[in-house]
């Protein structure tokens with residue numbers, strides 16, 4: 001099938017390459033000419049395991065191309081909207097200007113029977129509004145919403161082997177593309193994924209939009225729940241990691257996403273829970289999701305806690321001691337620093353006058369571009385030289401596997417390690433001469 005993808009960011013670029021790998025003829029469009037040139041040359045603009053080979057195979061097959069010229073999408077039957085919906089400046093709501101512009105600009109290029117398929121995360125009600133625009137353009141095209149659940153670091157696998165497919169389709173009377181035809185088109189797009197028995201939920205567009213934000217809200221709540229337990233553990237001497245293991249054995253609860261630490265960040269969870277709160281308030285149902293404000297607050301308090309632990313560990317050495325922060329991205333296997341708890345911790349420490357250096361296997365270029373005032377070093381070994389307090393904030397494998405004995409030889413006298421993700425073995429670090437401090441662990 002001829003398919004277009006509007007927006008070649010994280011979601012769109014991966015989706016486009018994945019669709020080409022299924023066998024579709026894909027054109028991906030973005031207004032960022034530099035990004036398009038890189039993608040067309042087979043270079044990945046972000047770090048994502050497995051994406052580069054998929055991209056190159058797609059380009060070499062002739063079934064994948066990147067352009068800034070929107071008119072090249074005219075022959076496509078399905079048009080995916082994969083542009084960003086960031087948080088608005090100075091508010092909690094989602095900025096829909098990119099989604100609105102993408103759909104509006106697409107209208108003159110739509111052929112009869114074409115289907116516009118939203119993948120971006122949007123406030124509930126957006127699809128119905130955009131559908132009227134598409135149907136009202138009189139080109140015989142329709143709209144569906146098909147949210148994406150990919151995680152950074154697993155984007156390729158999550159796209160080609162998703163947990164579920166969700167189709168939000170419209171059964172509006174007189175719609176140019178009926179719900180049944182929209183479902184058929186999406187089944188054709190995802191043919192191998194459907195054939196492999198992936199659960200498929202076919203519903204209305206409002207439910208589809210809500211599925212996405214509800215999923216992210218649930219994940220954020222799960223993380224903040226365990227981080228709230230962490231706060232209680234800290235004042236009682238309990239160990240939150242043991243607590244998580246013990247409650248996680250209950251299949252109704254489950255151990256995944258119960259890792260207490262410095263909390264969640266990234267381009268999705270924080271802004272999605274805020275946008276959900278803002279949308280619920282608009283709908284007069286603010287109280288239904290008021291708990292998400294608490295989820296956000298608990299999450300942000302964990303960053304305060306890490307800063308507090310660093311200052312406490314420095315004690316008298318507040319302005320003379322050396323601090324190393326391990327990790328700057330919002331999670332491992334990504335170079336994404338959007339709303340990164342790690343970066344937040346570094347910026348705050350620097351703002352407090354602390355002598356802090358930061359390292360990361362992949363995130364330094366992005367961090368340097370945003371915060372040139374910080375001190376960056378290339379390796380953990382350099383960062384830990386003569387260090388008084390080391391803070392692990394992003395649990396890259398390299399950092400989880402650091403040898404505490406070798407690191408103690410590099411560090412200053414009586415060093416402290418703060419384990420912001422509770423991934424280190426306290427006994428091993430203590431035995432090597434470090435003072436170990438976790439989050440919610442004695």
Ligand code: UGA
Pocket residue numbers: 121148149150151152153216219223256257258259260261262263264265266267268269330331
């Ligand atoms: C998240 C969702 O997991 C995806 O399903 C969704 O498609 C995506 O947002 C999106 O909306 O596009 P992602 O932002 O890539 O994916 O990252 P996650 O793996 O969910 O991690 C988010 C944050 O939570 C990270 O900062 C991570 O360190 C933190 N986290 C995760 C914890 O603090 N504890 C945990 O137990 C798990």
